[in-house]
Amino acid sequence: MSNQTGLDAIIIGGGLQGCSVAIHLAHQNKRVVLLEKDTCGKHASGATAGGLRCLNRAPEEIPLSLAAKTMWGEIEKLVDSNCGFRPTDQIRIAGTQEDLNLLEARRERVCAMGYNHEELIGAEELRRLVPAIGSNGIGGLICRGDGYADPGLTCQAFQVKALRLGVTIHQQTKVLALEKGSEDWIVSTQNKQFSAPIIVNCAGAWGDEIAAMVGDHVDLKKEALAMMVTSRYRHFIDPVIGHASRKLSFKQMENGTLVIGGALRGILLEKEERTLIDWPQMRESAETVRSVFPFLADLHIVRAWGGIEGMTPDRLPIIDSGKHASGVFHAFGFSAHGYQLVPIVGKVVTDLICSGRSDFDLEAFRIDRFEKEISS
Amino acid sequence: MLKRLHIDQQQKMLKIEFEGKTLEVRAGETVAAAILEAGAEYTRTTAISGAHRAPYCQMGICFECLMEIDGVPNRQACMVEVQEGMKVNRQYGVRGLADEKLV
Amino acid sequence: MKNLYDLIIIGTGPAGMAAAVTARNFGLSTLVVDEQRDLGGQIYHSLENARPENTFALGTDYFYGESLIRSFRKSGAEYLPETMVWNLDENHNIGILREGKAYQLKTKHLLIAAGAMERPVPIPGWTLPGVMGAAAADILFKVNDMVPEEPVVLAGSGPLFLLVACRLIDNGVKIAAMVDTTRFGSYLKSLPYFPQALRVASYLGKGLSMRWKIQKGDFPIFQSADNLAIYGADSAEEIHFTSLGRKRKIHAKSFLLHDGVVPNIQFTRLLECEHQWYERQRYWKPVLDDWGNTSVNGVSVAGDCGGIWGAKAAEHAGRLAAIDIVYKQGGLSAEEKILAADPLIKKLGREKLIRPFLDQLFPPSCHALVPSSDETLVCRCEEITAGQIREAVSLGAISPGQVKSYTRCGMGPCQSRMCGLPLAEIIADSRQVPTPTVGHLKIRPPLKPITIGQLADLELLK
Numbered sequence: 020m021s022n023q024t025g026l027d028a029i030i031i032g033g034g035l036q037g038c039s040v041a042i043h044l045a046h047q048n049k050r051v052v053l054l055e056k057d058t059c060g061k062h063a064s065g066a067t068a069g070g071l072r073c074l075n076r077a078p079e080e081i082p083l084s085l086a087a088k089t090m091w092g093e094i095e096k097l098v099d100s101n102c103g104f105r106p107t108d109q110i111r112i113a114g115t116q117e118d119l120n121l122l123e124a125r126r127e128r129v130c131a132m133g134y135n136h137e138e139l140i141g142a143e144e145l146r147r148l149v150p151a152i153g154s155n156g157i158g159g160l161i162c163r164g165d166g167y168a169d170p171g172l173t174c175q176a177f178q179v180k181a182l183r184l185g186v187t188i189h190q191q192t193k194v195l196a197l198e199k200g201s202e203d204w205i206v207s208t209q210n211k212q213f214s215a216p217i218i219v220n221c222a223g224a225w226g227d228e229i230a231a232m233v234g235d236h237v238d239l240k241k242e243a244l245a246m247m248v249t250s251r252y253r254h255f256i257d258p259v260i261g262h263a264s265r266k267l268s269f270k271q272m273e274n275g276t277l278v279i280g281g282a283l284r285g286i287l288l289e290k291e292e293r294t295l296i297d298w299p300q301m302r303e304s305a306e307t308v309r310s311v312f313p314f315l316a317d318l319h320i321v322r323a324w325g326g327i328e329g330m331t332p333d334r335l336p337i338i339d340s341g342k343h344a345s346g347v348f349h350a351f352g353f354s355a356h357g358y359q360l361v362p363i364v365g366k367v368v369t370d371l372i373c374s375g376r377s378d379f380d381l382e383a384f385r386i387d388r389f390e391k392e393i394s395s
Numbered sequence: 396m397l398k399r400l401h402i403d404q405q406q407k408m409l410k411i412e413f414e415g416k417t418l419e420v421r422a423g424e425t426v427a428a429a430i431l432e433a434g435a436e437y438t439r440t441t442a443i444s445g446a447h448r449a450p451y452c453q454m455g456i457c458f459e460c461l462m463e464i465d466g467v468p469n470r471q472a473c474m475v476e477v478q479e480g481m482k483v484n485r486q487y488g489v490r491g492l493a494d495e496k497l498v
Numbered sequence: 499m500k501n502l503y504d505l506i507i508i509g510t511g512p513a514g515m516a517a518a519v520t521a522r523n524f525g526l527s528t529l530v531v532d533e534q535r536d537l538g539g540q541i542y543h544s545l546e547n548a549r550p551e552n553t554f555a556l557g558t559d560y561f562y563g564e565s566l567i568r569s570f571r572k573s574g575a576e577y578l579p580e581t582m583v584w585n586l587d588e589n590h591n592i593g594i595l596r597e598g599k600a601y602q603l604k605t606k607h608l609l610i611a612a613g614a615m616e617r618p619v620p621i622p623g624w625t626l627p628g629v630m631g632a633a634a635a636d637i638l639f640k641v642n643d644m645v646p647e648e649p650v651v652l653a654g655s656g657p658l659f660l661l662v663a664c665r666l667i668d669n670g671v672k673i674a675a676m677v678d679t680t681r682f683g684s685y686l687k688s689l690p691y692f693p694q695a696l697r698v699a700s701y702l703g704k705g706l707s708m709r710w711k712i713q714k715g716d717f718p719i720f721q722s723a724d725n726l727a728i729y730g731a732d733s734a735e736e737i738h739f740t741s742l743g744r745k746r747k748i749h750a751k752s753f754l755l756h757d758g759v760v761p762n763i764q765f766t767r768l769l770e771c772e773h774q775w776y777e778r779q780r781y782w783k784p785v786l787d788d789w790g791n792t793s794v795n796g797v798s799v800a801g802d803c804g805g806i807w808g809a810k811a812a813e814h815a816g817r818l819a820a821i822d823i824v825y826k827q828g829g830l831s832a833e834e835k836i837l838a839a840d841p842l843i844k845k846l847g848r849e850k851l852i853r854p855f856l857d858q859l860f861p862p863s864c865h866a867l868v869p870s871s872d873e874t875l876v877c878r879c880e881e882i883t884a885g886q887i888r889e890a891v892s893l894g895a896i897s898p899g900q901v902k903s904y905t906r907c908g909m910g911p912c913q914s915r916m917c918g919l920p921l922a923e924i925i926a927d928s929r930q931v932p933t934p935t936v937g938h939l940k941i942r943p944p945l946k947p948i949t950i951g952q953l954a955d956l957e958l959l960k
Contacts, residue, residue, distance in 0.1 A: 058900040065903050171903040179893045190896055250469060250911060250947060251442045253491035274906075275442070275489050279950075293770070295587065296943055298602065298956065305954040316951030319469045321911055322942045396628060396733075396752070397644045400669060401551050421643075423547065428642040436733050437627045443881045447732045449627035451878075451916075453634040453641075454540060455533060455946075456615050456762075458879060458912040469911070469947060474580075476535055 020207070026050050026215035028372070029206050031194050031229050034064035036350050036357060037221035038177035039365030042097065044219075045184035047373055052213055053186055054206065056193035056225075060174030062292075063223050063357070066326020067170045068246045068280045070259050070270060071359040073136055074109040074162035075125070079335055079383035081134055083363050086379075090362035091166070097362055099183075100176035103169025103273055108148060108258040110140075112156040112311070118263035122160040137162050148258055155311045160263070167259055167270050170358070177361075194222075197232040204346060217372055218347045224329035226337070226351025234343035235386050237352070240330045243287035243294035244355050246280020247301060247323035267307045277318060279308060282355065285325030294325030328355040338364065338384040340371055348372055349386050396449065397432040411481040420477050427453065427460040427472035430483060438462050438472060439486040461486045499576075499603060501959040503529045505823055506592055506605040507575075508583055508765060511539020512563065512809050513801025514611035515570040516816035522573040524820075524829040529603070530570075531581040531594060533946075536641065537567055539613050539801075540633065541809045543640045552643065555668035559704075559809075560640075566813065584944035586769055590796055593944070593956075600952045603959050607796050607823045611816060612762045614802035617781070618916045619654065619755040619866045620884070622874045623728030628735075632662040632756035639665060646752035649674035651737050653726055654756035656860040660708040662754060663715075673717040674750040677739055679757070679863045681722060691855035701852040720746060726865055728753055757866035761803045764915065767941040769794050775934035776805065778857045780867065781919065782938060788843075789822035790815060798823065806857075811849035814842045867923045876924065877917040879910020884924055891928040898922050898939045911947055914939050 028044055030037045033055025044051050055061075071091055073084045095101050113119040122139060129137050140148075141158045149156070182188060189208070196207040203214040222229045227239035252275050259270040269279040283304055286295040301323060309316045331337065331352040341347030350368050353360065370377045399421070407422035413430050420429040427438060427450050437447035438460050451457040453473045460472040463484040472483070504526035507514045514530060515537070521528045536544040542563030548556060570577075578596060585593030585602075592603045616631040623629065632652060638644045649672045652663050659678075666673055695702055712719065720741035727738045736749045760781040763773065772785040772793035783805040790798040800819040801812035818839055825835040869876065872885025882905050895901045898908070898921050907921055908914035914921070918939050926933040 058897050059894070060903060061899070171906070175890070175893065175895070175904040182894055188894065190894075249950075251489045253489045255491075291770075296585075298585065298591075298593065299958070302953055302956045305950045305956075308950055309954045316949060316954070317467070318950050319911075319947035320944060320950060320953060321947050322909070322913070323944065324942045396647050397638060397642075398647055400639075400643045400645060401549060424642045424644075428638055428644055432642075432644060441881055446625065446881070447627050448625060448878075449630075449733075451624075451629065451634065452616065452631050453637040454615070456912065456915045458910070458915075461911065474533060474535070 020210070020212050022212040022214060023052065024214050026052050026213060028217035028219060029054065029204070029213050029215045030219040030221055031206070032221035032223055032226070032351070033059035033178070033188060033190065034062060034221065034223050035060065035174060035177055035361040036223070036353070036364050037219070038181050039361045040219050040221060040350065040368045041181040041186045042177065042184060043365040043369035044372065045181065045186050047369060051186045052215070053181065053188045054192050054194055054208060054213070055188065055190045058190050059178040059188065060170070063326050063328050063353070063355070064174050065170055066244070066324060067358045068268065068270070068278050069167045069170050069272070069358070070109065070268070071167055072109045072162065072165045072259070073359070074160065074165055075111060075261070077335060078129070078132055080360070081132070082379055083360055083367070085136065087360050087363040088165070091168070091359070094362065098176040098180040100172065102173040102176050104166060105168070105273060106164045106166040108161050108163045109165035109261065110145070110148065110258045111160045111261040111263050112145070112152065113158045113263045114156060114265070114311070116157070119158050121263050122158070126160060149256060149260070151256060151312055151314065165259065167272070169272065194229065197229065199344070216346050219368060219372070220347065220349045221351055223351055224327045226329055226349065230349060230386065233341055233347045235341050235347070235349065237337060237386055238332055238389060239352055241287055241289055242328050242330050242355070243285030243325045244280070244328050245283045245285035245294065245296055245301065245323060245325040246278060247320050248279070249277040249318045250321050251275035252277065252318065262311070265307050265311070266304060267311060269308065279304060287327065292327065294327060296323045296325065330354045332389060336360070336384055337386045338367060338381050339386040342387045396436060397428060399432055409477065409479040411477055411483060413483045414485065422477070424477050425473050426462065426464060426475045426477055426481070426483055429477050430472070437485070440488050442489045445488055499529070499601065499959060500527065501604065503527050503603065503605040504827055505529070505607050505609060506531070506603065507609045507611055508532070509539060509611035509613055509801070510534070510537045510570070510577070511541060511611060511613045511801055511812060512566060513812035513816035514539065514609070515566050516813040517609055517611060517800055517820040518575040519569045519573045520817045520820035521824060522575050524824040526824060526827065526829065528575040529578065529605070530575050531578045531583060533580065533582045535580050537570065538563055540637065542567065543637060548640070549643055552639070555665055556640070563809070582946055583765070584946055584948050586765060588769060588794055595948055595952060598952065600948055600956045601959055602956060606827060607798065609798045609800060609819055609823065610765045610803060611799070611801045611812070612765055612803040614759045614806055615762050615915065616756060617758045617760045617862060617866060618920060619757045620869050620874055620876050620920050621726045621728065621755070621865055622869070622871055623730065623734060624755065625875050625878050626728055626730050626734040628730070628733045628751060629728055629753045629755060632658055632754040635662050635754050636665065639669070645669050645671045646754065648672035648752070649750045650752045650754060651675050651677060651748050651750040652754045652756070653677035653679065653723065653737060653739070655680040655863065656756055656758050657705065657856060658759060659756040660705065660712065662756070664708050664711050667711060667715050673715060675717055675748045676712065676719045677723045677726070677737065677741070677748070678719060678721050679723045679726070680860060684859050684861060688855050688859035691858055695852050695855035698848065698851045724865065757862050758860060759802070759806050760919065761805060763803065764913070764941055764945055766792060766799060766803070767938070768943060768945060769797060771797065773938070778861060779806065780862050780923070780933065790819035791822065807850050807853055811846055814846035814849060818842050818846065867920065868927045869920070869924070876920050877907040877910065879912050879916070880906045882907040887921060887924045888928050891925055896925070896929065897937045898925060899937065901925060902939060908939055913941065913945070
């Protein structure tokens with residue numbers, strides 16, 4: 020089998036995280052090969068609902084998220100395309116006093132950490148921002164300028180930019196084995212071998228399988244998450260809508276369609292690597308949408324789909340160097356909220372590779388954090 | 396765009412409204428056929444370029460016959476039978492919501 | 499509506515109706531749904547409402563369906579017209595929309611008899627008003643007693659192309675020209691299949707008599723036509739083409755395109771049944787055993803949505819599928835099943851004899867597969883051109899799903915019914931690989947749009 024040598028890094032996984040790392044490494048003049056077992060953006064990256072929220076992030080992720088937000092604001096600089104990015108606000112609506120209390124408590128916690136990107140708003144401001152809310156909302160928690168982008172455009176832009184920077188991308192190429200040679204790592208696929216001193220594991224929901232190949236074990240569960248999209252409608256709502264206590268999330272895209280979804284459960288067929296729609300769950304979502312926004316009842320749903328996400332036990336991602344394997348770096352397990360972090364993850368992983376350190380505190384994202392909990 | 400083959404006196408005719416105008420159509424016809432016969436050259440305009448479109452397949456495959464029928468948009472007019480008093484409008488580009496129901 | 503059926507059939511063409519009659523003969527609780535108002539699928543569409551004045555133009559092949567329709571009406575099958583199927587799953591749950599309300603039903607066995615559709619013909623200007631598939635003209639005649647405004651140009655090839663021309667002639671519609679895209683080479687290539695076709699000489703006779711009627715018509719017929727393009731401002735006004743080396747243009751009011759008929763595989767794709775590529779006619783069809791069983795347990799297919807064999811074959815296939823379903827549910831022993839099936843298998847085999855000849859004589863034209871001009875629209879719903887698809891491929895998109903995600907081709911309401919085939923062909927052509935290797939689009943539910951309100955009020959019949 021032919022073996023490609025002379026590489027600086029091999030990235031496993033051609034979703035957005037993998038392509039982001041590829042782009043940042045290429046900017047550091049590294050020779051990079053990216054291996055994707057299906058097509059770029061086929062799985063979680065292509066199935067995201069497209070929201071880019073700092074709002075309601077786990078505290079550990081906030082610094083990364085705020086940095087990513089700045090990068091999304093100038094995403095053309097990174098990938099020569101605006102990816103359909105729109106800096107609208109993200110709002111979690113409070114329907115009841117309990118909801119408001121929940122949101123207040125959240126805001127206090129976040130403020131106490133020194134962040135004030137999440138604001139409480141009252142009924143009047145809510146109605147100004149979301150005229151359609153009527154009397155179904157008494158206030159909310161808002162993060163201004165969070166926005167959303169178009170998943171398809173984003174995946175294409177990141178893939179194309181990586182290619183333009185000289186990254187070689189092999190699609191429909193699955194990694195079968197990963198072994199340490201005398202100097203480099205040797206990656207075997209169905210028709211070729213590649214070797215490089217650096218391996219970057221961006222294999223998403225299959226990240227644990229790649230990690231296991233190098234002795235880094237982590238408990239990752241695959242889950243199917245679903246959403247649906249409507250036909251196009253004239254623009255009627257700006258912010259991305261969430262809810263304090265109800266499963267409600269939707270946004271109106273630039274093209275006028277509404278994407279509805281937010282931790283909606285799908286049915287996972289793990290071996291076949293595909294997802295099915297759970298219609299009772301979608302019915303519940305439709306009921307929620309209609310009860311908060313009655314006039315949306317007439318909107319036509321054109322398509323429902325699911326994506327496969329890799330979920331860690333604490334729902335925080337893994338961004339770390341390999342603990343049992345030197346030269347291996349991990350960035351996976353984003354637990355259905357990795358889309359917004361994509362631009363910064365590429366930079367952070369590249370910093371780890373090139374300088375051995377990061378400007379960010381990555382303690383919460385260690386790959387061995389679950390082992391530590393067991394032993395302590 | 397279309398022509399009726401046989402018009403006889405025994406036929407049941409009925410009245411529908413198309414774009415505000417009253418049309419006399421035959422009972423049993425589809426909405427798409429009836430309005431094309433009445434001289435409408437197109438059933439909708441596209442969301443992106445505003446191009447005129449008319450039915451291509453007449454059997455529910457092509458979705459070019461999407462029209463607003465009795466206030467409900469996105470109906471495949473080639474599969475809806477004309478009824479007395481029906482109100483039919485073209486679907487112009489992107490459907491609006493703000494106008495009627497937001498407040 | 500019941501909460502559990504022995505058999506649910508989608509489609510009231512010959513396959514669906516014949517299957518229902520057979521299933522009911524053995525006492526299976528049977529529900530038949532069709533989104534159309536009238537019985538008959540496409541071939542016998544609206545037969546029950548046929549006007550006596552149209553008897554001659556409709557022809558004997560059409561009225562052949564009369565006795566089957568009568569048997570279906572008497573069979574006791576529960577029949578729901580104007581009922582749209584929006585979802586299917588492997589657990590035999592069927593989502594239907596009827597009178598504005600969505601339900602989910604359950605069945606022990608599902609039979610898909612959804613028939614065929616015309617192959618989309620993406621030539622420049624095919625989206626202009628006034629351009630229709632030839633079958634559309636046929637439906638307008640059967641359902642609405644209407645014809646396209648004259649003068650009419652027909653462009654394409656195939657049995658339906660000839661049939662529709664004859665119908666127009668019989669109805670006194672002025673034809674401006676027939677633009678036949680059949681290649682001379684196809685006549686030669688089909689010769690090996692001719693002896694087989696002679697065994698069903700009546701089909702050949704029909705073909706010849708259609709050609710004779712067309713030949714006698716007072717309009718020009720252009721042979722071996724290529725480089726079709728339609729032009730017009732807001733509506734189609736003229737068609738340009740080359741024929742036997744000469745550039746032509748014909749002015750007309752209506753333009754009927756036809757380049758063969760392909761199986762409607764939306765349902766079997768949604769269920770992720772295994773499909774196979776049929777190279778000669780360049781379409782995907784579900785993999786079926788001799789009884790029409792797909793690769794998904796409890797799901798069968800009968801009729802043209804499993805491969806184009808025609809109306810009579812569809813009827814026999816429907817009966818065979820039903821016999822197998824009855825057997826599976828204990829209504830027939832293994833010996834009884836073989837006994838009942840034997841004559842049908844023979845009849846089905848006979849009806850299939852004409853098809854290899856026709857498939858070889860009328861392969862899809864190049865312009866129907868891969869538009870040469872970049873400006874030609876491929877995705878009608880989202881207005882995506884051939885050039886945009888080719889650009890996506892040049893930027894690294896290799897599969898229809900990836901191109902769809904990057905360009906929005908296939909994301910509109912028709913859910914790639916119109917653009918799916920050309921999309922794959924263009925990708926394969928750009929990548930210089932065989933078409934079946936590039937893959938196919940995933941079909942996602944709902945099969946046709948339903949509203950948020952309808953989904954919110956979804957009733958699961960348990």
